[in-house]
Amino acid sequence: MKPSVGILALQGAFAEQAAAFREAGAETFEIRSPPDLSRRLDALVLPGGESTVQGRLLEKTGLFGPLADRIRGGLPVFATCAGLILLAERIEGGGPEWFAALPVTVRRNAYGRQLGSFSTIGKAGEDEDVPMTFIRAPAITATGPGVEILSSFGGAPTGVRCGRIAAFAWHPELSADRRVVKRFLSSLGERAGHDVTAGA
Numbered sequence: 250m251k252p253s254v255g256i257l258a259l260q261g262a263f264a265e266q267a268a269a270f271r272e273a274g275a276e277t278f279e280i281r282s283p284p285d286l287s288r289r290l291d292a293l294v295l296p297g298g299e300s301t302v303q304g305r306l307l308e309k310t311g312l313f314g315p316l317a318d319r320i321r322g323g324l325p326v327f328a329t330c331a332g333l334i335l336l337a338e339r340i341e342g343g344g345p346e347w348f349a350a351l352p353v354t355v356r357r358n359a360y361g362r363q364l365g366s367f368s369t370i371g372k373a374g375e376d377e378d379v380p381m382t383f384i385r386a387p388a389i390t391a392t393g394p395g396v397e398i399l400s401s402f403g404g405a406p407t408g409v410r411c412g413r414i415a416a417f418a419w420h421p422e423l424s425a426d427r428r429v430v431k432r433f434l435s436s437l438g439e440r441a442g443h444d445v446t447a448g449a
């Protein structure tokens with residue numbers, strides 16, 4: 250059975266994430282309001298965009314509380330950029346913090362302030378030569394216990410994993426390389442004790 254992945258679709262690059270997850274073998278659906286959470290949810294995607302806008306919409310739609318409960322309860326999460334900011338335990342400059350589920354400190358708009366964005370190629374977890382696009386991306390300025398660093402740029406972490414959360418300052422969905430998403434999907438099967446990607 251394909252994993253069923255809910256994509257937070259309030260603002261930002263949710264369509265690109267949905268396409269990337271489908272290409273990598275998942276079924277996807279959009280999460281726009283609390284009733285959407287009644288579907289089978291094997292993993293949640295928090296897309297890039299504007300974290301302040303997304304945070305405000307999470308409150309307005311009533312999604313914040315139920316999603317915070319699910320994340321605290323161990324729901325696997327794949328987050329990029331603004332999604333990483335929403336998960337961070339601490340945001341430099343006084344927050345506000347949102348889900349505060351990932352023991353990292355971030356600084357918003359730390360990369361690409363001049364040009365807005367840039368791309369590089371690097372190692373992400375087991376994978377070499379992964380294309381990485383940064384768009385006004387947050388820097389991860391500190392990591393707490395249990396945080397594994399998956400990718401770095403200029404000596405600073407840009408991708409991390411902690412428990413069931415994988416979070417990236419860059420945008421895996423914006424290249425055609427699906428390895429990072431596929432690894433996340435296979436980790437769902439391992440942790441659930443069965444292969445939810447079988448037959449994908």
Ligand code: GLN
Nearest residue numbers: 297298299300330331384
């Ligand atoms: N700068 C954005 C923020 O602070 C994040 C940028 C992105 O998601 N590409 O929310």
